[in-house]
Amino acid sequence: MLRALSLIAAGLMVSSTLAQPFDTATLKHSDALRQHAEQSDAAWQVLESLTTEVGPRLAGTEADARAVAWAKARFEAMGFDAVRLEPVTVPHWERGFADAKVTLPFPQPLVITALGNSVATPEGGIEAGIVRFATLADLQAADPAQVKGKLVFIDHKMERYKDGRGYGPVVKARGIGAVEAAKKGAVGLLLRSVSTSSHRFAHTGVMRYVDDVARIPAAAISPPDADQLTRMLARQDDIQVKLELEAMDKGKSTSYNVIGEIRGASKPEEIVLIGAHLDSWDEGTGALDDGAGVAIVTAAAEHIMALKQRPERTIRVVLYAAEEIGLIGAKAYRDAHQDKLDQHYIAAEADFGAGPIYRLDSRVNETARPAMEALVEQLAPLGVSLGHNQSWGGPDVSVLPPLGVPVAGLNMDGTDYFDYHHTPDDTLDKVKPESLKQSTTVYTLFAWLMANANSELRPIPPTGN
Numbered sequence: 001m002l003r004a005l006s007l008i009a010a011g012l013m014v015s016s017t018l019a020q021p022f023d024t025a026t027l028k029h030s031d032a033l034r035q036h037a038e039q040s041d042a043a044w045q046v047l048e049s050l051t052t053e054v055g056p057r058l059a060g061t062e063a064d065a066r067a068v069a070w071a072k073a074r075f076e077a078m079g080f081d082a083v084r085l086e087p088v089t090v091p092h093w094e095r096g097f098a099d100a101k102v103t104l105p106f107p108q109p110l111v112i113t114a115l116g117n118s119v120a121t122p123e124g125g126i127e128a129g130i131v132r133f134a135t136l137a138d139l140q141a142a143d144p145a146q147v148k149g150k151l152v153f154i155d156h157k158m159e160r161y162k163d164g165r166g167y168g169p170v171v172k173a174r175g176i177g178a179v180e181a182a183k184k185g186a187v188g189l190l191l192r193s194v195s196t197s198s199h200r201f202a203h204t205g206v207m208r209y210v211d212d213v214a215r216i217p218a219a220a221i222s223p224p225d226a227d228q229l230t231r232m233l234a235r236q237d238d239i240q241v242k243l244e245l246e247a248m249d250k251g252k253s254t255s256y257n258v259i260g261e262i263r264g265a266s267k268p269e270e271i272v273l274i275g276a277h278l279d280s281w282d283e284g285t286g287a288l289d290d291g292a293g294v295a296i297v298t299a300a301a302e303h304i305m306a307l308k309q310r311p312e313r314t315i316r317v318v319l320y321a322a323e324e325i326g327l328i329g330a331k332a333y334r335d336a337h338q339d340k341l342d343q344h345y346i347a348a349e350a351d352f353g354a355g356p357i358y359r360l361d362s363r364v365n366e367t368a369r370p371a372m373e374a375l376v377e378q379l380a381p382l383g384v385s386l387g388h389n390q391s392w393g394g395p396d397v398s399v400l401p402p403l404g405v406p407v408a409g410l411n412m413d414g415t416d417y418f419d420y421h422h423t424p425d426d427t428l429d430k431v432k433p434e435s436l437k438q439s440t441t442v443y444t445l446f447a448w449l450m451a452n453a454n455s456e457l458r459p460i461p462p463t464g465n
Helices: 001-018 024-038 040-052 062-078 136-140 165-184 223-235 287-306 328-336 337-341 367-380 433-450
Strands: 082-094 100-104 109-110 112-114 126-133 153-154 187-190 219-222 240-245 248-262 267-277 311-318 346-349 357-363 407-412
Touching: 024 112, 024 287, 040 062, 040 287, 040 433, 062 082, 062 165, 062 248, 062 287, 082 153, 082 328, 100 112, 100 219, 109 223, 126 136, 126 187, 126 223, 136 153, 136 165, 153 165, 153 248, 165 187, 165 219, 187 223, 187 240, 219 223, 240 407, 248 287, 248 328, 267 287, 287 311, 287 433, 311 328, 311 433, 328 337, 337 346, 346 433, 357 367, 367 433, 407 433
Parallel strands: 126 153, 153 187, 187 219, 267 311, 267 346, 346 407
Antiparallel strands: 082 248, 100 109, 100 240, 112 219, 126 240, 248 311, 357 407
């Protein structure tokens, strides 16, 4: 009887231990990491270095190659257990000259930029009347006779939200607006910039063609210039615009996903992935998008290594190639690691500016939600609350949940993110050091705690794909 009671008690002790997501030693070290990270300017140093020494990093260009070399050298100097480059084939497109002007009846210049992947205009440019649509749906519903031979102008204003949810309703016009316009006989596209700003900057971003539809040039126009065109059209229907783009398709190039690893002590085959994308558009220096993300995840790993206590699982930092032009590095990573995705314990990505982080969403099995609650208890002093369990984890890691990888979304305050996004104004001075430090501290604790958690996070909720 005594032996039976003893076994039952031992079993209860084991069960109780397993039920706790984090042991005492893990939590104690988490406190030390928090104090270290909150006193460090490592993330700022990384970001300042990247934006100063490399600057803009358009995928496939010479600057992109310099960014890869910079990241590899940085990782090696930090002392990761393993540093490697995984090749990624990327399109090499360059912007070239871009100009637009109203020629009749109110002659004046317009501030524009080519959309990524756009074709050039014919030599000498295109001059045509413009036809305005408030939304992509209005264009799709239009009579082709209204569009044929015209420059289509889509004037959809983006709404400002902390979580950036105003982006989705308008960005589709950037992606397929030129195709929809060309189907109806348009000669080009002018898109109101996908932006929450009133500054006179045009916001670039990727667009796409389809094989069976004519390829027409596509440009973004600054929000004040979009308003100006609308006012002109209120006065007179026939507004003539001349558009010139020198965009260049230079074929294919090779870039790389840059990977650094802190090897796990007892479960080295299991991976906690924290990532960001290394490429940027060529207009600014890519400080917010996504230099800040690069700095956050790089410095998080630097903090963990600085305190010299090895995590149980491997922490893998991935700086993805060519996110801006279609998650190309993310898809290459997914395909290259297809047979080991079941070893990825959880993944998260920093790609929404510098923060601060205010909420943690997840995509884990419901029985693991207590682990997320325990995680957020550790992050709560930093201002982080628990959110929902339908996260995609960030753009690059969004390709992983359909294959069963759990993810976390560490949500950053993006209230003003789309003021600077994809513009010449995306520069280091727009980053708030205190926000960058808070976000880095959150990622440091996230990576450490997940690398030492006792909970099973799979199977994850279905993604619908």
